[in-house]
Amino acid sequence: MKKIDIKDLGKFKLVGGLDVYRRKVAFTVSEISIEKDDYFSKIYVYDSRKVVQFTSGPKDSNPRFSPDGKFMAFTSKRHKESKEAELYLIPTTGGEARLLTKFKFGINDYEFSPDGKTLAVITPVEIERKKKKDDVHIIKEIPFWFNGIGWIYGKRNHIYLVDVESGKKRKLTRGNLNVQTLKWSKDGSKIYFVAQEDRGKKPMISDLFVVDLKSKKVEKLTDSKWRIGDLVPLEDGTFILRTNTLERGIPTNTHIYHFNPETKEVKKLTAKLDRSAYNSLNCDVRGPSRNPLVYKDGWVYYIATDGPRANLFRVNLDGEIERVIGGDRSVETFGIGEYIAFITQDATTPTELYILRDGKERKVTDFNAWIREYKLSKPEHFKVKASDGVEIDAWIMKPVDFEEGKKYPAVLEIHGGPKTAYGYSFMHEFHVLTAKGFVVIFSNPRGSDGYGEDFADIREHYGERDYQDIMEVVDEALRRFDFIDSERIGVTGGSYGGFMTNWIVGHTNRFKAAVTQRSISNWTSFFGTTDIGYYFAPDQIGGDPWNNTEGYWEKSPLKYAPNVETPLLIIHSMEDYRCWLPEALQFFTALKYLGKTVELAIFPGENHDLSRKGKPKHRVKRLELIVGWMEKFL
Incomplete structure (x- = not known):
């Protein structure tokens, strides 16, 4: 058998970034090209029977199904001369992808409205415009740059609404708010979002907000005490929050909470498991993936790091916790439709797509089959x-x-x-x-x-x-x-x-x-x-x-x-x-x-x-x- 080499880095297929609609799973497969010194990615679809390549690339990622499953949105960079991030829409039956719009500074995240007619997009925006030809940086705030992004002074992440039919976009949030994630209300009249109110003076604090789409009025629902990472709005007006209370500063574990904005009552659902509600395992060959928080049938599904493994757990509103997908491995991301789809890896097996249906687990991709030709040392x-x-x-x-x-x-x-x-x-x-x-x-x-x-x-x-x-x-x-x-x-x-x-x-x-x-x-x-x-x-x-x-x-x-x-x-x-x-x-x-x-x-x-x-x-x-x-x- 072969020994793995430094340049075998170029053989890895990085499976990540999935979304699920009923029995369909869309996910991204990235390739590392040493020869071209670049990364390339395409979107694949698993329809519960077979896996097929769905887009041609070369840099397609972040697939999202529309609520009725008839369309898929994805981000890309198909025009070499453009430095902007592109947002596309394609029928799930196949065909040509249609460019909806572009964003100058990138797309951080996006979500379909419940009726599928609008996309809410989080993108960096200049709140203080520089003159185009001015190469002098006049900095008035901290932080002034961020790793992997560059200069961020004078910019904040804001929400834009994009019409799915016309591609027209309009800005929804403004000012000093720095938006991190969002979810639509069930009726589509509001958007709930997490944002930093003052990232300079309170860089570890983020709050839950709601914006009414008609009035554009923004209301803060929390009290600037926590670092909120994600949310799920429930039908009764309460929320599931992935939150770090910062009681012990940065070492504080992030937990899952139930929050009532009317009474301000907060309940730590994951109190029985003193573990962080995310995957913190190190890996140098993983694909980009979201860290989902999914509420289904009275259970909140989330990934947690438990010692040397990252597993999928679920917790109900009474605080009862169950391990859904265990084992000595790293669950990277997941989605829930008519079954659970998830991407996982272990110490000798790179990332692949799996499904869990009726308690039975099945591996459905084999993009990294080449690794079986190599003799590997097992920890x-x-x-x-x-x-x-x-x-x-x-x-x-x-x-x-x-x-x-x-x-x-x-x-x-x-x-x-x-x-x-x-x-x-x-x-x-x-x-x-x-x-x-x-x-x-x-x-x-x-x-x-x-x-x-x-x-x-x-x-x-x-x-x-x-x-x-x-x-x-x-x-x-x-x-x-x-x-x-x-x-x-x-x-x-x-x-x-x-x-x-x-x-x-x-x-x-x-x-x-x-x-x-x-x-x-x-x-x-x-x-x-x-x-x-x-x-x-x-x-x-x-x-x-x-x-x-x-x-x-x-x-x-x-x-x-x-x-x-x-x-x-x-x-x-x-x-x-x-x-x-x-x-x-x-x-x-x-x-x-x-x-x-x-x-x-x-x-x-x-x-x-x-x-x-x-x-x-x-x-x-x-x-x-x-x-x-x-x-x-x-």
Whole structure:
């Protein structure tokens, strides 16, 4: 059998973005073209009997069925010369797609009205217009940019109504509101939506609003205390909300609530399951998908991260919770018609479409059949009892051609977040390393999602219990698996994992090579330069750089640069607005100034999502750099 290679990245088919009407399922299949250095996508339809390609592409996605099932809307970019996002409509019986309209700054989301005659579209809008030829940025607010988008100052997301027959559009919301998601009322006279009222001063707060389509009057229904992510309006005038109450700041789990706007009564439906109501598992080969919230027959269906797995759950209004789709895997998205359609993956199987009907599950696509020709290392789970008695989930993956009695180098992988998780999802990077002869070690230390709020809450304690957990995982792996060469262990991670890699090399010399990616090296500079810095750093580190100057410096890996002895490769993207380029530059400069072994790789035109959504050739180059660095020093 074959070994997986870096350039096999181009073979993955990324299945995602589904919608369901009765027995029909529309979904998107994306391809990664290394040769053309781009991504391409088409829409497919499963009609309960067979799967057929429905659109020709090259960049069709986000399908939505009309309420009567006669039409499908989708977004695309079919005109190469146009930079605008295009919205199309096509009969579900087939035929030519008709361009409805275009939006200059993209389409974030959209929904059909109950009668199918109107589409409500969320799109970025300039609320302060710049002169066309003026290339000077006059900035009056924070945040001024956002990762993967670019400049956002002077813009807000607003709702437009698009006539399905004529394609004419009219603006519905205005002003400072920043709309995030929407749902129509059953009679089509109102639209309920979630929006930020003041993203500069209250960046973590979003509220539930309603707008009357005749009067255009907007009313706020909640009290600016929560971060609301999604909603489902019920027939009795109450709502199902996916909400984070922020009681413990960012580590607070997002739960499902029942909300009565008249009485302001709020009930946490998922109180019996201390887990986040979304999928937070890491994966580098997944397709774009919505995170649905579906109410059907008295049950609310939602995805939650439960340890190293993301499963489909349902909860009723009495708070009774059931696991609908379980297993050691990652449920990416789902839809409900006459059966449940869902997209899932696991550690050795990339994304595919499945259906659940009458309690029986069936796989209906096989776009990634090529993977069965490859010999893959399956993650082996082990528990680590930390020094304070808490159990930590950890895994190793043996080299593909593993031989008993032989010693192997190992690479410790650290996930980002920190409130995400590793688990039963496909990581191409891990399989590349095992194919190259490395053992891969990974874990979910304190700070990770999926294990409850107490476990996730490391605010003001970065580099303490989380660092201990990671080092104790390495100790336990060496004790259990004698084929790991303790003198040849490397470490790598991105975002929070990059911060932790920087922290590790400043606090121990036990690793012989390190690769830090999209990292944080200085919390003070992070506070003032990144899209989320001004609220993420105060939440995670405590206070701000003026009232906690010492704390910000104590938790900054830059402080410990003189201690670094591990050869370090720094990988960073030029347009990473989550952890901006200076985080890499200052750490590289410090280490070079101090005479350390360090190199810096900067990727132009890329952002914080280089490893997941970057240009295919850059993704290949990144993996080549990581493997090359580990091979050189291990």
